[in-house]
Amino acid sequence: NAGVTQTPKFRILKIGQSMTLQCAQDMNHNYMYWYRQDPGMGLKLIYYSVGAGITDKGEVPNGYNVSRSTTEDFPLRLELAAPSQTSVYFCASSYSGSTWNEQFFGPGTRLTVL
Amino acid sequence: GQQLNQSPQSMFIQEGEDVSMNCTSSSIFNTWLWYKQDPGEGPVLLIALYKAGELTSNGRLTAQFGITRKDSFLNISASIPSDVGIYFCAGFSNAGGTSYGKLTFGQGTILTVHP
Numbered sequence: 001n002a003g004v005t006q007t008p009k010f011r012i013l014k015i016g017q018s019m020t021l022q023c024a025q026d027m028n029h030n031y032m033y034w035y036r037q038d039p040g041m042g043l044k045l046i047y048y049s050v051g052a053g054i055t056d057k058g059e060v061p062n063g064y065n066v067s068r069s070t071t072e073d074f075p076l077r078l079e080l081a082a083p084s085q086t087s088v089y090f091c092a093s094s095y096s097g098s099t100w101n102e103q104f105f106g107p108g109t110r111l112t113v114l
Numbered sequence: 115g116q117q118l119n120q121s122p123q124s125m126f127i128q129e130g131e132d133v134s135m136n137c138t139s140s141s142i143f144n145t146w147l148w149y150k151q152d153p154g155e156g157p158v159l160l161i162a163l164y165k166a167g168e169l170t171s172n173g174r175l176t177a178q179f180g181i182t183r184k185d186s187f188l189n190i191s192a193s194i195p196s197d198v199g200i201y202f203c204a205g206f207s208n209a210g211g212t213s214y215g216k217l218t219f220g221q222g223t224i225l226t227v228h229p
Contacts, residue, residue: 004156007189026162033142040221040222040224041221041222042120042204042219042220042221043116043157043202043219044166044219045154045216045217048216058216059216083134090157098164099162101145101147101162101204101206101217102147102159102162103159103217104159105157105158106156107154107155107172108154108155108156
């Protein structure tokens with residue numbers, strides 16, 4: 001199993017540009033998550049999904065959109081990039097049920113908005 | 115929102131020393147987890163705790179779910195250079211009807227181990 005994969009690893013955007021961060025998992029997990037990590041801070045939940053077609057907002061959803069058309073994929077969309085969105089973005093997945101919070105993380109996407 | 119206070123923020127220790135770090139909250143948590151993040155990588159789960167008072171080990175790592183349900187501790191015995199990284203606590207609380215999916219993370223403890 002490849003686990004959780006994320007692309008790209010690095011990206012530089014100009015203010016106002018848009019992009020999609022890709023996330024895929026091959027563990028047949030129902031639950032998937034997007035987090036952002038700022039320097040010296042813990043992870044903040046952006047959006048999560050409990051299954052295909054079901055998404056919900058996390059703690060910091062403004063400026064982002066998600067979709068979940070398949071169990072495997074959970075892309076994160078930035079429509080109008082702003083410097084405040086400079087961060088490292090992590091995708092994660094987990095089983096549903098009692099161990100849903102034992103999350104498996106991808107390697108991250110480091111995004112810089114200039 | 116809920117917050118977890120993790121301490122210390124950073125630690126510089128000699129190889130072979132034991133390490134302790136903790137995480138506290140003003141509210142009750144139902145689950146505590148400890149993750150480790152290596153440089154340039156995503157966090158990896160070390161230990162999950164589900165019951166107040168629970169003490170769980172994973173090799174040289176031992177974690178406890180505080181009896182008040184408002185704190186958790188992680189101990190690393192006989193540290194080695196590969197223990198270097200950032201350690202995060204995380205918790206889940208269903209207080210106020212919080213839905214599944216929402217973990218709260220601490221700010222992290224940066225561990226440096228000198229050979």
